Amino acid sequence: MLSDLNYKHLHYFWAVARAGSVTAAARQLGMTAQTVSGQISRLEQHIGRALFTQQGRGLVLTEAGRMALGYADRIFQLGEELQEMLADEQLDHTLRLSSGISDVLPKSIAYRLLQPALALPQRVRLHCTEGAFDQLLHELSSHSLDLVLADRPAPAAAQQTLQSYLLARCPVMIFATPALAERYQSGFPHSLQRAPLLLPSRDNVLRGQLEHWLDERGIRPDIVGEFKDGALLHTFGEQGAGLFPAPAFAASDITGSGKLCLLGLVEGVEEQYYAIANRRKLQHTAVQAIIQHAESE
Amino acid sequence: MLSDLNYKHLHYFWAVARAGSVTAAARQLGMTAQTVSGQISRLEQHIGRALFTQQGRGLVLTEAGRMALGYADRIFQLGEELQEMLADEQLDHTLRLSSGISDVLPKSIAYRLLQPALALPQRVRLHCTEGAFDQLLHELSSHSLDLVLADRPAPAAAQQTLQSYLLARCPVMIFATPALAERYQSGFPHSLQRAPLLLPSRDNVLRGQLEHWLDERGIRPDIVGEFKDGALLHTFGEQGAGLFPAPAFAASDITGSGKLCLLGLVEGVEEQYYAIANRRKLQHTAVQAIIQHAESE
DNA sequence: ATGATTATTCGAAAAAATCTGATAAATATT
DNA sequence: AATATTTATCAGATTTTTTCGAATAATCAT
Structure with a gap:
């Protein structure tokens, strides 16, 4: 220097x-x-x-x-x-955490991941933004965000300034309405041949993994929809538009109401959740809490 | 402070x-x-x-x-x-002038206004950006531009940090192809009643002035086109799409080729050209040159 | 308990910033 | 044309700030 x-x-x-x-x-x-x-x-x-x-x-x-x-x-x-x-007075009272949540991330997962920050003894005020991965990373670099949650780590090119932490990984399962489930249940996963399927859009890493999983088994489903937003995908699935994948985390939530059934596990495929923050020694207290909580699991 | x-x-x-x-x-x-x-x-x-x-x-x-x-x-x-x-070496050799040119400004005028900077003894490298007025002002405030050329001064709210200089004013005239001119020449300006007219778009200050000028005289022309870009308006006029207004500056250029004729002066209406820069005592040498040249006229 | 690590306090030494006084160049005034 | 004023800068003395060395208190690892 x-x-x-x-x-x-x-x-x-x-x-x-x-x-x-x-x-x-x-x-x-x-x-x-x-x-x-x-x-x-x-x-x-x-x-x-x-x-x-x-x-x-x-x-x-x-x-x-x-x-x-x-x-x-x-x-x-x-x-x-x-x-x-x-x-400005009234500054030290509450801890602010500005987090960006990648739009391909399931919202229910986001809550789980941020939870440890809210459990801190101090008062914490959470600021959440949703957006495209690249845009959020940019905001992180310009220090208008403390933390980004996404389904992938920061690209290698940004490793100098950003650090990624694997917070959680979660197996992926296929769900459907009872009517569809009955028809495609037996012989899973090969029963998915020509089955109506809802998939996340191409900017979601899970999409690639799922296609690979299908290819490997020679399964060619009928892809009836692509969704950027996981919640929307879920809603379409609930209406019976097709079978759909979801993280196992959400299994009980999904099947709990009785409107949806589990078909089976997508073996070898898992969704990953990362926290990305600026690379520094003295992290934001809330960010620390989130990372440490993940490590302890 | x-x-x-x-x-x-x-x-x-x-x-x-x-x-x-x-x-x-x-x-x-x-x-x-x-x-x-x-x-x-x-x-x-x-x-x-x-x-x-x-x-x-x-x-x-x-x-x-x-x-x-x-x-x-x-x-x-x-x-x-x-x-x-x-x-960085090779810095002091050439003087850089980053100027933003409002998209409603006639391009030929922009050149005239910037001319004094190029006439400086030092080597000058000109960086030109075109864009919407508000966006350019924003870039000016963030110091990625040295100068903005526009058809209006900076809004009063920005007077604290920005300073506007009236560089030139120019009467406005109506032009047309010989065929159209012959028909609407006599009795100008009242001959414009129901005449085909090309006008600048509504974000141009000249537009308001022209409409006021027409209203005052009870003239209701047939507005056949609105153009954001002055050059485009000119081209349509040249093809005979309608009568069109242009700054007197350009009169000789326009009528020179013989393809267009002057109909008359739009009395009381003039186009104004402003330079807007950050308010400081020690201006950019090139900006100074531009402003001083304007004052001396 | 003991030794190592970390932040901090105190006073002296070193470095940097600031002032006073004086000079030179350019412009304004008479 | 001569003089006065304004502007920047130089040189040395003085003040302020920064830095270091030595010592202390608290915490953690063994």
């Missing part, structure tokens, strides 16, 4: 660029012009290029200075926001 | 939060743990709230600390980008 930038110097540079002159900036800062001028010289010396050039008895930004000004603007705007945020 | 944040302290805080402990951070920074610990205490004292709490023999972030960490991440990431940018 480069030797560190002196933000105090940068702040003076910023003030001068905004005020239009060393004198004016010094007046605003409550300092002498000599000091400000000197400190900026130090900055220029440190970075090895001029930020201002003298023109007449005033200063003009160099190209480097102009670019630097853009960065300085953003940096000190963030600094001011930070101070405002810190000045 | 609040008393200033010490970015050196914040940097230590950031290092500790990332490294996971004072000791580890100190080692990475090449300093003693005492120093780092002490400087962070100063920061906490300054902002008046704890960022870490001791847990066991380690540290845990408080809620305030967690929020601060998010800001620190962004701040120091920008700082590193700034340093990388400054380390």
Whole structure:
């Protein structure tokens, strides 16, 4: 890494660029012009290029200075926001956890996975966003999210900054209404030949695994629907549109009402649930709780 | 404004939060743990709230600390980008001007307005983006643009940070193909009653002015087309789709080829061209040139 | 219990920032 | 044209901040 930038110097540079002159900036800062001028010289010396050039008895930004000004603007705007945020009372009372939930994730699972955070002794306020995997990862990187729940780990390219934790894995089973179940029950899984089947959409990792499982056994079902949203898939299944896969977790919920029956296990296929967070040593307390709870199981 | 944040302290805080402990951070920074610990205490004292709490023999972030960490991440990431940018050779050679051009602005006018920047003694590299007015203003605020050209000034709400300069004003005239001109020439402007007319779309300020001009005179033309893009409007006009308004600037270009004739002046209506930039004393050299050139006319 | 690890406190030393006084260049004023 | 004012900068003394060394208290592993 480069030797560190002196933000105090940068702040003076910023003030001068905004005020239009060393004198004016010094007046605003409550300092002498000599000091400000000197400190900026130090900055220029440190970075090895001029930020201002003298023109007449005033200063003009160099190209480097102009670019630097853009960065300085953003940096000190963030600094001011930070101070405002810190000045806000009623901050330390509740712990905030901003989590993003991948839209391919079953909602009931999301609740289970987040549960350990809510069980903490402190008051926790949960902020949930739903969205596409890539978009959520982006928000994670820009630090507007603390945690992302998804059905896959972060891509290898992001391993430098993001860390993925396998929270849970769950066998997958096929369910159906009693009418359909009766017809396709015997001889499972080969009975699925030409059976009406509902599948998750292609951006769901489970989709690939299921197709592979079917291929391996030479089963060619009649795919009557693809669903991005697991809840929607479930609803269609409940109406008898077709057989459908669901994580074993949900088995009791699904068969409990009596409207749906279990056909069988999709052997060798399991759904996986990951938590993805920024890679750092000191994790968010709530994130820690979620990961540790998963490890202990 | 609040008393200033010490970015050196914040940097230590950031290092500790990332490294996971004072000791580890100190080692990475090449300093003693005492120093780092002490400087962070100063920061906490300054902002008046704890960022870490001791847990066991380690540290845990408080809620305030967690929020601060998010800001620190962004701040120091920008700082590193700034340093990388400054380390880049071949920077001072050419002056970059990133300008956004509102999509309702005639392209030929945009060139005229930017011309003074290209006439500078320095080498200038122009980066042009086209887009909706609001979007461009947003990019201006986030400092990814130096300048926006539009047909209106920045809204009053943004007057604090943005400054608008009237670059030019230009009377508006009505043009048409010879065939149409012959028919609607005499008795202008009242001859426009039920005449086929091409107009700019509603997000163009000129549109409102033209309608007002027509209303005032009780003229109800037959509006055969609305165009967001001025060039497209011009092309349709050239093909004889209808009479069309254009800035007087372009009069000689338009009538020069002989394919189009001037019908008359739209009295009291003029198109205005504004440059909008971030409000600061030390402007971009190229922006200065553009504004000064306009003032001198 | 003992030894190792971690954060913190205190005072001295080192480094950095700031001020006072003075100089040079450019512009404005007379 | 001569003079005064404004602007940036230089040099040295002074103040403030940062840093380190030594010592202490708390926690964890063995």
